[in-house]
Amino acid sequence: MKNLPPISHQSEAPNRGIMARMVPDIFEKPYSPTTSEPKVLEQWDESGYSNPDTCIKKGVCAPDAEAFSIVLPPPNVTGTLHTGHASMLAIEDTIIRFRRMQGKKTLWLPGTDHAGIATQSKVEKLLEKDGVRKQDLGRDEFLKRVEQFAQESHDTIVSQVKRMGASVDWTREAFTLDEARSLAVRTTFKKMHDDGLIYRGYKVINWDPKGQTVISDDEVNHEERQATLYTFRYSKDFPIPIATTRPETKVGDTGVAVNPNDPRYAEHIGKTFDVTFCGVPLSIKVVGDESADMEFGTGAVGITPAHSQTDAQMAERHGLPMVQVIDERAKMMVGGEELMGKKTTEAREAVVAWLQSEGLLEKEEPITHNVSVAERSGGVIEPLPKTQWFVAVNKTFDHNGKQTTLKEIMRESVAGGNIQILPERFDKTYFHWIDNLHDWCISRQLWYGHRIPVWYRGEETHVGITAPEGDGWEQDPDTLDTWFSSALWTFSTLGWPQQTDDLATYHPTSVLETGYDIIFFWVARMILMSGYLLDEVPFKTVYLHGLVRDEKGRKMSKSLGNIVDPLDLIDKHGTDALRMALIVGIGPGADNNLSENKIKAYSKFANKLWNITRFTLGATEGVDLTKKPTLHADDEARVVEIDALAKEITNDMELYRFYLAGEKLYHYAWHTFADIIIEGCKEHLTETADPERSASTRWMLAYLLTNTLKLLHPFMPFVTEAIWGHLPYKNADMLMVAPWPAPNK
């Protein structure tokens, strides 16, 4: 709170020295982002230049210019934007502004994501505070509440996106759950069903008892927990002891697997034993299966086909029956009163107590193992057999006359070089994920989302884009995984399934910029859908950014209380400063430990630019940039220098190295232009200086300022645009569409 710079010397001697009389008053004060940025935003809004059609109409972009497009990864309508979003917007806007200035037909298409499960649970929690459950409201009323919440979130998000300076084209805004996107979803579902790629199946799935819905494999996290490994026999007569951490599930066992090469148990393979386990009659068949690890536990595994995906696979291999013993509320469905209706945790104790009383428990030992947890709700996953809808990723089908699988389409798009992933090392991650991919469960027991376009009437089933004719049809109550609609995003936003001009012009999109944490959820699924439906890649380059962490490198979270609101940072330091702090030095895939000091440094830089301008404007009054005088060799060298820099920056930008480009520009502007060139040129600008040399220097300064502003505009759009508005020798009405100072490659 100490330093308000004295400016008294200005008013005392306004006409002294080389300071011109014509520098606008505004430059007498330090740069103020808070007063300047809203005005610039207004100018951008009015110009309409973020719409490529307007750019063509106003003649700042050639009608036949090459297209460049990005679709904004749609933020979830679950609340407000965080620093991760700010980082995404900063990077994408930098790319977009660069391409627009290069004269490309540039489209950045914005939108939001309904984010089914996330939004629904958020609203459920809000209602809970008022003691209201969604069942009390009913489906329609509940959905109205969700939509209202979504609308409010949407409006907040839109204003935040604008505040970041993101030059998206709002006239093309989309929502993953609006009418146009809904048509795209139903069209896709129908086509995939017709091709046999979507099927309804009874399988063991990941049931989230807390969220009361099925979730996909990708939505399951593994957490290390301490547990007890119990070693026991089903009965006194049973020849093989087995080990488990979940004794309560053993009432659903139908087999025991031993390794066929294990001499201890080989003689029992093929035999079936009837036992009564904790009051439940079981028929256990001993099978030989290579997957049984002779080294672990007793070397024998109890097979519970209904409550373990691996056991289900084993059961399928050996023709063992599946018996469900746990229900959707994670309560027991079998047994006497000590089990029936009890929670699994209580049932576990009951079973252990029974084993002890029967003398069947041979060993109890502590063990560290992985527990499956639902990433959204945090609930412990209960594998259950259920009838759900799936996308078959391994099924061979006819794709434009070629036999292939969805998995193959995903692999080929990247392996064949049609998509470049940055940083490259994520290729491996991507391929590894594909190799391990199982069928994608796409149905959810949620109310908020795209209702599955399937109708039932008795034994009849209708799969269609619209509801069937006639009475008595009931639509499937479930909704689709939110990623199903996100997967269509690059082309559903451009009008697909209609063959629109936008689709022809802007698809495939040029680059997808998103976080590495959703490479599977989203990036892979977009490649799948685009390859399947359009037979082309959804984007040519994938630029993956990392996480924004706090200055200590910790993930930002509510429980740590270290969440930083980007709007607060903008209020304090300006958008340009925040953008620079989010871009400079942060390569693709690298996490960013955001410190406020870094932002402060760049807010000073904005002020430095302000003062560079103040000096230059004072020195270059009357200069006509279009009339280049014969330059003194020193000045010519400076012109050559910045031209070379422009080329280098262009190259960096085209190779997605803007984290380097930003830093180079910072150094050039501050430590070359200001510290060396301006300091060194003062002697040539005095009244007694040689007029020819003075003219040379003045032209050179105007040239350097103009080009510095252009090169910096993609990074710091606000301050550069604000300055541009005061330049007497500008060659475009707005900097955002001014020609880029290096020729296209």
Add this chain to the structure above:
RNA sequence: GGGCGUUUAGCUCAGUUGGUAGAGCAACUCUUUUACACAGAGAAGGUCACAGGUUCGAGUCCUGUAACGCCCACCA
């Protein structure tokens, strides 16, 4: 169990193709000179995790080790 990343100045981090290291912040000295004290000038600070190797030369390439972190995976 696999795969990947990180380890560079007190702190947070850059360092694109190999040529004896850079920025911001912090700390030190000087300067309020007519663009800017949200500044300028100057000085200081690093055996680039460790051990080998390739090379005329390695923070940068190769091998191994350690610590930390992340992702994936059906060891019950």
